[in-house]
Amino acid sequence: xDIKDLNKSQLLLLALLVSFMTSVVTGITVVSxxxxxxxxxxxxxxxxxxxxxxxxxxxxxxxxxxxxxxKLLEDLKSVQNLSASVYxxxxxxxxxxxxxxxxxxxxxxxxxxxxxxxxxxxxIVHGITGEYExxxxxLGEGFTxxxxxxxxxxxxxxxxxxxxxxxx
Numbered sequence: 383x384d385i386k387d388l389n390k391s392q393l394l395l396l397a398l399l400v401s402f403m404t405s406v407v408t409g410i411t412v413v414s415x416x417x418x419x420x421x422x423x424x425x426x427x428x429x430x431x432x433x434x435x436x437x438x439x440x441x442x443x444x445x446x447x448x449x450x451x452x453k454l455l456e457d458l459k460s461v462q463n464l465s466a467s468v469y470x471x472x473x474x475x476x477x478x479x480x481x482x483x484x485x486x487x488x489x490x491x492x493x494x495x496x497x498x499x500x501x502x503x504x505x506i507v508h509g510i511t512g513e514y515e516x517x518x519x520x521l522g523e524g525f526t527x528x529x530x531x532x533x534x535x536x537x538x539x540x541x542x543x544x545x546x547x548x549x550x
Contacts, residue, residue, distance in 0.1 A: 466509035
């Protein structure tokens, strides 16, 4: 295999491996040289290392987030409930095609372009409200709009269902 055949993630992993191995070899070399060095060399080095070690200073606890940052955090938490994932239904396992946001009116916008399902393929949307079949896929420029079809499975249970299940 030639290095030109590697993709970006493989090159990144190779760079991390080389960096890690270099740091391990450097550490081993420094320790073995320090053990072999005469006392007149190791004493000043040890003194410098002791003087330059950082000291941990406790930080005063207080308000770390501004009101605007807190509001943004709450908004992001509420958006999480609107997230949905689109899967290609398989016989034993579903394959993730993309994730996006529920828009309401039975529509989901996906953050990437996914192919229109071929004959015999079924796309499924998993969201906070349940699991739905996809009735229509509309491709956009850099996104996909998915329209929900019939509900397959409901995720949110009512309090009445929970009490009935607990009494049985």
